[in-house]
Amino acid sequence: MRIIIDEKPVEVEPGITILEAARQNDIDIPTLCYHEAFGGQGMCRMCMVEVKNGATSRLVASCTYPISEEIEVSTSTPAIARIRRNIIGLLYRRAPNSEFMQLLREQYKCPEVRLDVNQEENCILCRLCVKACEEMGSSAIAAVFRGTDKRIGTPYDDAATACIGCGACAQICPTGAIAMTESEDRRTIWNKDFALVRCQRCGQPVGTPEQLEYIASKSGLALEFGLCQECRRKQAAVKVSGYHR
Amino acid sequence: MPAEIKTEPNEKLLLSIINNYPGEKRYILSIMQDMQKQFNYLPRQGLEMIALHVASPFSQVYSMATFYKAFSLVPKGRINFKVCDGTACHIKGSNVIIDQIYQHLGIKPGETTPDGEFSLETVNCIGACALAPAVLANDRVYPKVTSAGIVEIIKSYGGHADASSK
Numbered sequence: 001m002r003i004i005i006d007e008k009p010v011e012v013e014p015g016i017t018i019l020e021a022a023r024q025n026d027i028d029i030p031t032l033c034y035h036e037a038f039g040g041q042g043m044c045r046m047c048m049v050e051v052k053n054g055a056t057s058r059l060v061a062s063c064t065y066p067i068s069e070e071i072e073v074s075t076s077t078p079a080i081a082r083i084r085r086n087i088i089g090l091l092y093r094r095a096p097n098s099e100f101m102q103l104l105r106e107q108y109k110c111p112e113v114r115l116d117v118n119q120e121e122n123c124i125l126c127r128l129c130v131k132a133c134e135e136m137g138s139s140a141i142a143a144v145f146r147g148t149d150k151r152i153g154t155p156y157d158d159a160a161t162a163c164i165g166c167g168a169c170a171q172i173c174p175t176g177a178i179a180m181t182e183s184e185d186r187r188t189i190w191n192k193d194f195a196l197v198r199c200q201r202c203g204q205p206v207g208t209p210e211q212l213e214y215i216a217s218k219s220g221l222a223l224e225f226g227l228c229q230e231c232r233r234k235q236a237a238v239k240v241s242g243y244h245r
Numbered sequence: 246m247p248a249e250i251k252t253e254p255n256e257k258l259l260l261s262i263i264n265n266y267p268g269e270k271r272y273i274l275s276i277m278q279d280m281q282k283q284f285n286y287l288p289r290q291g292l293e294m295i296a297l298h299v300a301s302p303f304s305q306v307y308s309m310a311t312f313y314k315a316f317s318l319v320p321k322g323r324i325n326f327k328v329c330d331g332t333a334c335h336i337k338g339s340n341v342i343i344d345q346i347y348q349h350l351g352i353k354p355g356e357t358t359p360d361g362e363f364s365l366e367t368v369n370c371i372g373a374c375a376l377a378p379a380v381l382a383n384d385r386v387y388p389k390v391t392s393a394g395i396v397e398i399i400k401s402y403g404g405h406a407d408a409s410s411k
Contacts, residue, residue, distance in 0.1 A: 139302030144311045155307035156289065162302060
Protein backbone atom coordinates (compact mmCIF):
# COMPACT_ATOMS: atom_id res chain seq x y z
CA MET A 1 0.00 0.00 0.00
CA ARG A 2 1.27 3.42 -0.91
CA ILE A 3 0.87 6.38 1.38
CA ILE A 4 2.48 9.79 1.50
CA ILE A 5 4.39 10.97 4.55
CA ASP A 6 5.68 14.52 4.47
CA GLU A 7 5.27 14.64 0.68
CA LYS A 8 7.36 11.52 0.31
CA PRO A 9 5.59 8.47 -1.18
CA VAL A 10 6.33 5.34 0.83
CA GLU A 11 5.32 1.70 0.46
CA VAL A 12 3.81 0.21 3.67
CA GLU A 13 2.13 -2.96 4.89
CA PRO A 14 -1.56 -2.31 5.53
CA GLY A 15 -2.38 -2.47 9.23
CA ILE A 16 0.84 -1.06 10.64
CA THR A 17 0.58 2.26 12.43
CA ILE A 18 1.60 5.59 10.93
CA LEU A 19 4.36 5.82 13.54
CA GLU A 20 5.82 2.47 12.52
CA ALA A 21 5.60 3.40 8.83
CA ALA A 22 7.36 6.70 9.48
CA ARG A 23 10.15 5.12 11.52
CA GLN A 24 10.69 2.45 8.88
CA ASN A 25 11.30 5.28 6.43
CA ASP A 26 13.55 7.30 8.72
CA ILE A 27 10.96 9.99 9.32
CA ASP A 28 11.10 11.13 12.90
CA ILE A 29 7.94 11.49 14.97
CA PRO A 30 8.64 12.33 18.62
CA THR A 31 7.10 10.10 21.30
CA LEU A 32 7.13 9.81 25.08
CA CYS A 33 4.92 6.85 25.93
CA TYR A 34 5.83 4.65 22.97
CA HIS A 35 8.16 1.69 23.18
CA GLU A 36 8.83 -0.82 20.38
CA ALA A 37 8.18 -3.66 22.80
CA PHE A 38 4.67 -2.54 23.71
CA GLY A 39 3.34 -0.67 20.71
CA GLY A 40 1.38 2.55 21.01
CA GLN A 41 -0.46 3.51 24.17
CA GLY A 42 -1.91 6.76 22.80
CA MET A 43 -1.20 8.32 26.17
CA CYS A 44 1.22 11.20 25.68
CA ARG A 45 -0.13 12.65 22.41
CA MET A 46 3.38 13.71 21.34
CA CYS A 47 3.07 11.67 18.15
CA MET A 48 0.10 13.62 16.78
CA VAL A 49 0.15 13.97 13.01
CA GLU A 50 -2.20 15.38 10.46
CA VAL A 51 -3.92 12.81 8.27
CA LYS A 52 -5.47 13.87 4.99
CA ASN A 53 -7.90 11.44 3.43
CA GLY A 54 -9.40 12.96 0.32
CA ALA A 55 -10.83 16.32 1.25
CA THR A 56 -10.99 15.73 5.03
CA SER A 57 -8.05 16.28 7.29
CA ARG A 58 -7.72 15.59 10.99
CA LEU A 59 -5.22 15.26 13.80
CA VAL A 60 -4.59 11.72 15.07
CA ALA A 61 -2.17 9.96 17.39
CA SER A 62 0.12 8.20 14.93
CA CYS A 63 1.10 5.43 17.37
CA THR A 64 -2.43 4.00 17.46
CA TYR A 65 -3.59 4.77 13.93
CA PRO A 66 -3.45 1.67 11.73
CA ILE A 67 -3.05 2.44 8.05
CA SER A 68 -5.95 1.06 6.02
CA GLU A 69 -6.33 3.64 3.28
CA GLU A 70 -4.10 5.62 0.97
CA ILE A 71 -3.69 8.62 3.20
CA GLU A 72 -1.46 11.63 3.19
CA VAL A 73 0.39 12.34 6.43
CA SER A 74 2.09 15.52 7.61
CA THR A 75 4.28 15.06 10.66
CA SER A 76 5.03 18.69 11.38
CA THR A 77 2.59 21.48 10.77
CA PRO A 78 2.24 24.65 12.85
CA ALA A 79 -0.78 23.12 14.64
CA ILE A 80 1.18 20.00 15.55
CA ALA A 81 4.19 22.01 16.66
CA ARG A 82 1.90 23.93 18.99
CA ILE A 83 0.42 20.74 20.46
CA ARG A 84 3.87 19.27 21.11
CA ARG A 85 5.16 22.45 22.64
CA ASN A 86 2.14 22.55 24.92
CA ILE A 87 2.59 18.95 26.04
CA ILE A 88 6.27 19.47 26.79
CA GLY A 89 5.51 22.74 28.57
CA LEU A 90 2.95 21.11 30.84
CA LEU A 91 4.99 17.99 31.56
CA TYR A 92 8.01 20.16 32.28
CA ARG A 93 5.98 22.09 34.82
CA ARG A 94 5.03 18.79 36.40
CA ALA A 95 8.57 17.47 36.60
CA PRO A 96 10.89 20.49 36.29
CA ASN A 97 13.79 18.79 38.04
CA SER A 98 13.98 15.88 35.68
CA GLU A 99 16.93 16.18 33.35
CA PHE A 100 14.91 14.47 30.64
CA MET A 101 12.24 17.18 30.77
CA GLN A 102 14.78 19.99 31.02
CA LEU A 103 16.37 18.87 27.78
CA LEU A 104 12.99 18.63 26.08
CA ARG A 105 12.02 22.06 27.36
CA GLU A 106 15.08 23.56 25.74
CA GLN A 107 14.49 21.64 22.55
CA TYR A 108 10.89 22.81 22.31
CA LYS A 109 11.65 26.30 23.62
CA CYS A 110 9.05 26.23 26.37
CA PRO A 111 9.11 28.92 29.05
CA GLU A 112 10.80 28.31 32.39
CA VAL A 113 8.71 27.61 35.45
CA ARG A 114 8.14 30.59 37.65
CA LEU A 115 5.47 29.20 39.95
CA ASP A 116 6.00 27.04 42.98
CA VAL A 117 6.52 23.56 41.76
CA ASN A 118 6.82 20.16 43.31
CA GLN A 119 10.57 19.72 43.47
CA GLU A 120 10.25 16.03 44.24
CA GLU A 121 8.22 15.03 41.22
CA ASN A 122 9.94 13.36 38.30
CA CYS A 123 7.14 11.26 36.88
CA ILE A 124 5.47 12.36 33.65
CA LEU A 125 2.82 9.60 33.79
CA CYS A 126 3.80 7.97 30.51
CA ARG A 127 2.84 4.59 31.98
CA LEU A 128 5.81 2.80 30.42
CA CYS A 129 6.51 1.32 33.86
CA VAL A 130 2.93 0.05 34.20
CA LYS A 131 3.19 -1.52 30.78
CA ALA A 132 6.58 -3.07 31.55
CA CYS A 133 5.25 -4.52 34.79
CA GLU A 134 2.23 -5.90 32.98
CA GLU A 135 4.39 -7.46 30.28
CA MET A 136 6.65 -8.97 32.93
CA GLY A 137 3.49 -10.63 34.21
CA SER A 138 3.35 -9.09 37.67
CA SER A 139 1.13 -6.03 37.22
CA ALA A 140 2.13 -4.83 40.65
CA ILE A 141 1.76 -1.13 39.81
CA ALA A 142 -0.91 0.95 38.14
CA ALA A 143 -1.98 4.54 37.71
CA VAL A 144 -4.01 5.38 40.81
CA PHE A 145 -6.35 8.24 41.71
CA ARG A 146 -7.36 10.76 39.10
CA GLY A 147 -6.80 14.24 37.77
CA THR A 148 -4.09 16.21 39.51
CA ASP A 149 -3.72 13.47 42.14
CA LYS A 150 -2.95 10.83 39.56
CA ARG A 151 0.28 8.98 40.13
CA ILE A 152 1.85 5.58 39.70
CA GLY A 153 1.66 3.35 42.71
CA THR A 154 1.00 0.01 44.29
CA PRO A 155 -2.39 -0.80 45.86
CA TYR A 156 -2.68 1.15 49.14
CA ASP A 157 1.00 2.13 48.68
CA ASP A 158 1.93 -1.11 50.39
CA ALA A 159 4.74 -3.40 49.44
CA ALA A 160 2.84 -5.15 46.66
CA THR A 161 2.60 -8.91 46.98
CA ALA A 162 2.71 -9.13 43.18
CA CYS A 163 6.05 -7.29 42.89
CA ILE A 164 9.02 -9.56 42.17
CA GLY A 165 11.59 -6.78 42.36
CA CYS A 166 12.73 -7.18 38.75
CA GLY A 167 13.23 -3.43 38.38
CA ALA A 168 11.85 -3.37 34.82
CA CYS A 169 9.79 -0.31 35.76
CA ALA A 170 12.80 1.64 36.98
CA GLN A 171 14.83 0.59 33.97
CA ILE A 172 12.29 1.73 31.40
CA CYS A 173 11.40 5.00 33.16
CA PRO A 174 12.59 7.88 30.95
CA THR A 175 12.87 10.36 33.80
CA GLY A 176 14.28 8.14 36.54
CA ALA A 177 11.23 8.74 38.70
CA ILE A 178 11.09 5.28 40.25
CA ALA A 179 13.31 4.89 43.27
CA MET A 180 15.26 1.67 43.36
CA THR A 181 18.10 1.35 45.80
CA GLU A 182 20.64 -1.43 45.95
CA SER A 183 23.00 -2.20 48.77
CA GLU A 184 25.48 -5.05 49.10
CA ASP A 185 22.78 -7.71 49.31
CA ARG A 186 19.42 -5.91 49.31
CA ARG A 187 17.29 -4.26 46.67
CA THR A 188 14.46 -1.91 47.68
CA ILE A 189 11.76 -0.85 45.28
CA TRP A 190 8.12 0.17 45.75
CA ASN A 191 8.51 -0.01 49.54
CA LYS A 192 9.46 -3.66 49.25
CA ASP A 193 12.71 -5.16 50.36
CA PHE A 194 14.33 -7.97 48.39
CA ALA A 195 17.42 -10.06 48.74
CA LEU A 196 19.83 -9.34 45.89
CA VAL A 197 21.65 -12.07 44.04
CA ARG A 198 25.01 -11.00 42.66
CA CYS A 199 27.06 -12.55 39.88
CA GLN A 200 29.50 -15.11 41.20
CA ARG A 201 32.16 -13.99 38.76
CA CYS A 202 31.95 -10.20 38.45
CA GLY A 203 29.71 -9.18 41.34
CA GLN A 204 27.15 -7.34 39.22
CA PRO A 205 23.56 -7.62 40.47
CA VAL A 206 21.70 -10.45 38.72
CA GLY A 207 18.27 -10.01 40.27
CA THR A 208 16.11 -10.97 43.19
CA PRO A 209 15.39 -14.61 44.10
CA GLU A 210 11.68 -13.95 43.41
CA GLN A 211 12.51 -12.63 39.95
CA LEU A 212 14.85 -15.50 39.08
CA GLU A 213 12.33 -18.05 40.29
CA TYR A 214 9.64 -16.38 38.20
CA ILE A 215 11.79 -16.38 35.07
CA ALA A 216 12.66 -20.03 35.63
CA SER A 217 9.01 -21.01 35.99
CA LYS A 218 7.93 -18.89 33.03
CA SER A 219 10.60 -20.21 30.71
CA GLY A 220 10.21 -23.75 31.98
CA LEU A 221 13.95 -24.03 32.19
CA ALA A 222 15.97 -24.80 35.25
CA LEU A 223 18.36 -21.98 34.62
CA GLU A 224 21.57 -21.41 36.48
CA PHE A 225 21.53 -17.87 37.76
CA GLY A 226 24.85 -17.76 39.43
CA LEU A 227 26.16 -15.51 36.69
CA CYS A 228 25.04 -12.19 35.26
CA GLN A 229 23.99 -11.79 31.64
CA GLU A 230 27.40 -10.63 30.53
CA CYS A 231 29.29 -13.45 32.24
CA ARG A 232 26.78 -16.03 30.95
CA ARG A 233 27.38 -14.75 27.44
CA LYS A 234 31.13 -15.04 27.89
CA GLN A 235 30.74 -18.54 29.26
CA ALA A 236 28.53 -19.51 26.32
CA ALA A 237 31.02 -18.02 23.87
CA VAL A 238 33.81 -20.13 25.35
CA LYS A 239 31.61 -23.22 25.08
CA VAL A 240 30.67 -22.50 21.46
CA SER A 241 34.25 -21.78 20.44
CA GLY A 242 35.07 -25.23 21.76
CA TYR A 243 32.79 -26.80 19.15
CA HIS A 244 34.75 -25.28 16.29
CA ARG A 245 38.11 -26.61 17.21
CA MET B 246 -35.27 9.10 57.96
CA PRO B 247 -33.01 8.03 55.16
CA ALA B 248 -31.83 4.48 54.92
CA GLU B 249 -29.09 3.92 57.41
CA ILE B 250 -25.88 2.23 56.83
CA LYS B 251 -24.98 -0.44 56.94
CA THR B 252 -23.36 -3.71 57.59
CA GLU B 253 -19.82 -4.52 58.49
CA PRO B 254 -18.05 -6.29 55.67
CA ASN B 255 -17.25 -9.94 56.12
CA GLU B 256 -16.15 -12.66 53.75
CA LYS B 257 -19.56 -14.26 53.47
CA LEU B 258 -21.31 -10.99 52.64
CA LEU B 259 -18.61 -10.00 50.18
CA LEU B 260 -18.87 -13.36 48.46
CA SER B 261 -22.63 -13.07 48.18
CA ILE B 262 -22.19 -9.76 46.35
CA ILE B 263 -19.38 -10.96 44.13
CA ASN B 264 -21.08 -14.22 43.19
CA ASN B 265 -23.99 -12.33 41.65
CA TYR B 266 -21.72 -11.68 38.70
CA PRO B 267 -19.78 -13.91 36.32
CA GLY B 268 -16.01 -13.78 36.70
CA GLU B 269 -15.36 -11.38 33.86
CA LYS B 270 -13.52 -8.09 33.86
CA ARG B 271 -16.47 -6.10 32.60
CA TYR B 272 -18.37 -6.72 35.84
CA ILE B 273 -15.75 -5.11 38.09
CA LEU B 274 -17.57 -1.78 38.23
CA SER B 275 -20.97 -3.37 38.88
CA ILE B 276 -19.57 -5.39 41.77
CA MET B 277 -17.91 -2.28 43.19
CA GLN B 278 -21.15 -0.34 42.97
CA ASP B 279 -23.00 -3.05 44.88
CA MET B 280 -20.25 -3.14 47.50
CA GLN B 281 -20.26 0.62 47.89
CA LYS B 282 -24.03 0.50 48.33
CA GLN B 283 -23.86 -2.26 50.91
CA PHE B 284 -20.99 -0.97 53.06
CA ASN B 285 -20.77 2.68 52.02
CA TYR B 286 -17.15 2.07 51.11
CA LEU B 287 -14.98 -0.46 49.35
CA PRO B 288 -13.22 -2.66 51.89
CA ARG B 289 -9.73 -3.80 50.95
CA GLN B 290 -10.68 -7.43 51.39
CA GLY B 291 -13.52 -6.87 48.93
CA LEU B 292 -11.22 -5.42 46.28
CA GLU B 293 -8.84 -8.34 46.70
CA MET B 294 -11.71 -10.77 46.28
CA ILE B 295 -12.92 -8.96 43.14
CA ALA B 296 -9.44 -9.22 41.64
CA LEU B 297 -9.44 -12.95 42.33
CA HIS B 298 -12.97 -13.40 41.02
CA VAL B 299 -12.39 -11.72 37.65
CA ALA B 300 -8.76 -12.88 37.38
CA SER B 301 -7.41 -9.32 37.13
CA PRO B 302 -4.33 -7.90 38.82
CA PHE B 303 -5.12 -6.32 42.19
CA SER B 304 -3.34 -3.15 41.06
CA GLN B 305 -5.78 -2.73 38.20
CA VAL B 306 -8.83 -3.18 40.42
CA TYR B 307 -7.36 -0.69 42.89
CA SER B 308 -6.68 1.71 40.05
CA MET B 309 -10.34 1.60 39.05
CA ALA B 310 -11.56 1.97 42.62
CA THR B 311 -9.47 5.10 43.11
CA PHE B 312 -10.44 6.57 39.75
CA TYR B 313 -14.16 6.97 40.37
CA LYS B 314 -15.34 9.54 42.85
CA ALA B 315 -18.46 7.47 43.54
CA PHE B 316 -16.29 5.01 45.44
CA SER B 317 -14.75 5.53 48.81
CA LEU B 318 -11.86 3.52 50.19
CA VAL B 319 -12.45 4.59 53.79
CA PRO B 320 -15.65 3.93 55.71
CA LYS B 321 -18.15 6.74 55.51
CA GLY B 322 -20.07 7.94 58.53
CA ARG B 323 -23.59 6.78 59.44
CA ILE B 324 -24.74 10.10 58.03
CA ASN B 325 -22.84 11.17 54.96
CA PHE B 326 -23.24 14.83 54.09
CA LYS B 327 -22.80 15.66 50.46
CA VAL B 328 -22.52 19.40 50.10
CA CYS B 329 -23.18 20.44 46.54
CA ASP B 330 -20.35 22.61 45.24
CA GLY B 331 -21.57 23.02 41.69
CA THR B 332 -21.56 26.45 40.10
CA ALA B 333 -24.95 27.59 41.44
CA CYS B 334 -24.41 26.24 44.97
CA HIS B 335 -20.87 27.57 45.03
CA ILE B 336 -22.07 31.08 44.25
CA LYS B 337 -24.88 30.75 46.77
CA GLY B 338 -22.34 30.03 49.48
CA SER B 339 -21.67 26.31 49.79
CA ASN B 340 -18.34 27.25 51.37
CA VAL B 341 -20.25 28.70 54.32
CA ILE B 342 -21.99 25.35 54.84
CA ILE B 343 -18.71 23.47 54.62
CA ASP B 344 -17.21 25.88 57.12
CA GLN B 345 -20.16 25.48 59.50
CA ILE B 346 -19.86 21.70 59.38
CA TYR B 347 -16.18 22.02 60.17
CA GLN B 348 -16.93 24.37 63.07
CA HIS B 349 -19.46 21.99 64.58
CA LEU B 350 -18.26 18.52 63.65
CA GLY B 351 -14.59 19.16 63.03
CA ILE B 352 -14.48 17.42 59.66
CA LYS B 353 -13.33 18.66 56.30
CA PRO B 354 -14.46 17.23 52.96
CA GLY B 355 -13.34 13.62 52.69
CA GLU B 356 -13.18 13.11 56.44
CA THR B 357 -15.27 11.18 58.97
CA THR B 358 -15.85 12.01 62.64
CA PRO B 359 -13.94 9.72 65.01
CA ASP B 360 -17.19 8.21 66.32
CA GLY B 361 -18.16 7.19 62.79
CA GLU B 362 -21.39 9.20 62.92
CA PHE B 363 -20.81 11.85 60.28
CA SER B 364 -18.76 12.24 57.16
CA LEU B 365 -18.51 15.06 54.67
CA GLU B 366 -17.81 15.25 50.99
CA THR B 367 -18.39 17.79 48.26
CA VAL B 368 -20.06 16.86 45.01
CA ASN B 369 -20.02 18.79 41.79
CA CYS B 370 -23.71 19.10 41.02
CA ILE B 371 -26.74 17.20 42.20
CA GLY B 372 -29.00 18.75 39.59
CA ALA B 373 -30.89 20.87 42.10
CA CYS B 374 -29.49 24.25 41.11
CA ALA B 375 -32.85 25.97 41.63
CA LEU B 376 -32.63 24.89 45.29
CA ALA B 377 -29.09 26.16 45.78
CA PRO B 378 -27.29 25.78 48.05
CA ALA B 379 -28.27 22.15 48.47
CA VAL B 380 -27.04 19.50 50.87
CA LEU B 381 -27.64 15.76 50.78
CA ALA B 382 -27.72 13.80 54.02
CA ASN B 383 -27.40 10.23 52.79
CA ASP B 384 -30.19 10.28 50.20
CA ARG B 385 -32.31 13.12 51.56
CA VAL B 386 -32.07 16.52 49.91
CA TYR B 387 -32.08 19.72 51.98
CA PRO B 388 -32.77 22.77 49.80
CA LYS B 389 -31.65 26.38 50.25
CA VAL B 390 -29.53 25.60 53.28
CA THR B 391 -28.44 28.55 55.37
CA SER B 392 -25.58 28.65 57.82
CA ALA B 393 -28.09 28.36 60.69
CA GLY B 394 -30.03 25.72 58.77
CA ILE B 395 -27.11 23.33 58.52
CA VAL B 396 -26.70 23.46 62.30
CA GLU B 397 -30.33 22.40 62.67
CA ILE B 398 -29.79 19.58 60.21
CA ILE B 399 -26.76 18.36 62.13
CA LYS B 400 -28.78 18.45 65.35
CA SER B 401 -31.67 16.55 63.79
CA TYR B 402 -29.29 13.66 63.18
CA GLY B 403 -28.13 13.67 66.76
CA GLY B 404 -24.94 15.61 66.23
CA HIS B 405 -23.72 17.68 69.15
CA ALA B 406 -23.86 20.78 67.08
CA ASP B 407 -23.37 22.96 70.14
CA ALA B 408 -20.22 21.29 71.30
CA SER B 409 -18.28 23.32 68.82
CA SER B 410 -14.58 22.89 68.36
CA LYS B 411 -13.83 26.57 68.41
